[in-house]
Amino acid sequence: MTAAPICRFCASPLTRTFLDLGEQPLANSYLTPEELAAGTERKHPLHARVCSQCFLVQVGDPVSAEAIFDTGYAYFSSYSPSWVAHAKAYAEAMTRRLQLGPQSLAVEVASNDGYLLQHFANVGVPVLGIEPTANTAEAARERGVPTEVMFFNAETGKALAESGVQADLMAANNVLAHVPDIGGFVAGFRHVLKPQGVLTFEFPHLLNLIEQVQFDTIYHEHFSYLSLTAVEQVLRANGLRPFDVELLSTHGGSLRLFCAHEASAHAEAQSLRDLRAREAAAGLGRIETYDGFAPRVEAVRRGFLGFLQQARDEGARVAAYGAAAKGNTFLNYCAASARDIVCVFDANPHKQGRFLPGSHVPILAPADVAQVRPDYVLILPWNLKDEIMGQLAFIRAWGGRFVTAAPQVKIWA
Numbered sequence: 001m002t003a004a005p006i007c008r009f010c011a012s013p014l015t016r017t018f019l020d021l022g023e024q025p026l027a028n029s030y031l032t033p034e035e036l037a038a039g040t041e042r043k044h045p046l047h048a049r050v051c052s053q054c055f056l057v058q059v060g061d062p063v064s065a066e067a068i069f070d071t072g073y074a075y076f077s078s079y080s081p082s083w084v085a086h087a088k089a090y091a092e093a094m095t096r097r098l099q100l101g102p103q104s105l106a107v108e109v110a111s112n113d114g115y116l117l118q119h120f121a122n123v124g125v126p127v128l129g130i131e132p133t134a135n136t137a138e139a140a141r142e143r144g145v146p147t148e149v150m151f152f153n154a155e156t157g158k159a160l161a162e163s164g165v166q167a168d169l170m171a172a173n174n175v176l177a178h179v180p181d182i183g184g185f186v187a188g189f190r191h192v193l194k195p196q197g198v199l200t201f202e203f204p205h206l207l208n209l210i211e212q213v214q215f216d217t218i219y220h221e222h223f224s225y226l227s228l229t230a231v232e233q234v235l236r237a238n239g240l241r242p243f244d245v246e247l248l249s250t251h252g253g254s255l256r257l258f259c260a261h262e263a264s265a266h267a268e269a270q271s272l273r274d275l276r277a278r279e280a281a282a283g284l285g286r287i288e289t290y291d292g293f294a295p296r297v298e299a300v301r302r303g304f305l306g307f308l309q310q311a312r313d314e315g316a317r318v319a320a321y322g323a324a325a326k327g328n329t330f331l332n333y334c335a336a337s338a339r340d341i342v343c344v345f346d347a348n349p350h351k352q353g354r355f356l357p358g359s360h361v362p363i364l365a366p367a368d369v370a371q372v373r374p375d376y377v378l379i380l381p382w383n384l385k386d387e388i389m390g391q392l393a394f395i396r397a398w399g400g401r402f403v404t405a406a407p408q409v410k411i412w413a
């Protein structure tokens with residue numbers, strides 16, 4: 001018998017399951033025809049647990065970072081137009097709110113190719129990017145964003161501070177869920193942030209995951225599933241505190257948490273108190289709440305398998321749209337395969353001609369929809385449902401219909 005794994009943050013034994021998704025391939029490892037034929041696909045346990053002390057929901061059996069990032073897949077943030085627009089709006093709002101100028105410094109952790117900091121640099125605010133991947137850091141420098149190649153943690157944060165780096169604004173947007181050592185990562189900010197500086201974290205909100213049964217957002221690359229309840233404890237353990245929050249629509253509902261030094265002058269906003277009360281009312285501070293999630297996921301699976309059976313009975317052809325990571329968790333948990341779903345359409349040319357991990361559904365270009373003539377198109381990235389239904393509205397010409405699977409199966413007329 002092996003000992004229970006321990007919490008990434010508070011080191012308590014993790015004895016409670018949030019959701020056990022069994023053995024799953026890495027969600028972003030799309031197979032070439034040669035890899036599919038070779039049959040060497042690897043699977044790893046994907047078991048989300050919740051800490052009964054600090055309520056951090058976490059994937060407790062980490063796959064090595066090497067395995068995750070060695071998928072020949074470099075992600076450049078600037079490839080996504082909607083993400084770049086989101087970044088520009090953030091830069092404008094923060095420059096105004098904090099009255100940043102030529103004497104200020106804006107630092108982003110996991111700054112990628114400079115997609116965010118470029119907007120500060122363009123209005124004359126000095127910037128510094130911190131990015132562990134050398135080739136994306138190089139792309140950032142080419143667009144005028146000075147970037148240090150390093151992993152951010154307590155030691156590197158301290159070293160930066162000792163070299164004179166002191167930030168008015170620090171941004172770590174959509175990175176907190178991806179760091180294995182969440183406490184050590186947050187500790188670094190304490191060193192680099194000025195006494196009255198502001199730090200923002202953006203992350204998908206666990207409350208939405210639970211309420212909307214967004215279990216497909218659980219995959220190996222996401223180590224933590226975050227609530228204010230859990231993050232506030234991590235901050236306070238490191239001399240920091242939240243003081244304001246904005247609710248964002250990104251990733252099915254995210255939080256943008258504004259944080260500062262414990263002793264700073266930033267007053268706590270009503271929106272933060274409201275969120276704390278909402279999480280308490282939803283039971284995020286009680287272990288029983290987390291125990292109730294897996295049965296709801298099982299109900300989603302049953303509903304989806306019922307839909308596939310109905311489609312078989314009708315002799316209908318089911319295709320999917322969007323070869324995103326979350327779709328892979330969903331299809332593999334439901335044990336759906338290319339027998340159930342003839343193909344998946346995706347606009348990314350690097351994915352076309354490959355196969356989804358686990359389910360082995362072939363990936364085709366959206367231009368192929370008219371040849372395939374599916375009776376049902378299952379929308380896997382549900383957060384883009386309206387956009388996708390608009391783009392593929394023409395399937396209605398042959399009676400095609402759209403399907404979404406969570407929080408329950410819905411066929412859109």
Ligand SMILES: [Zn+2]
Pocket residue numbers: 007008009010011012051052053054055056
């Ligand atoms: Zn814990």
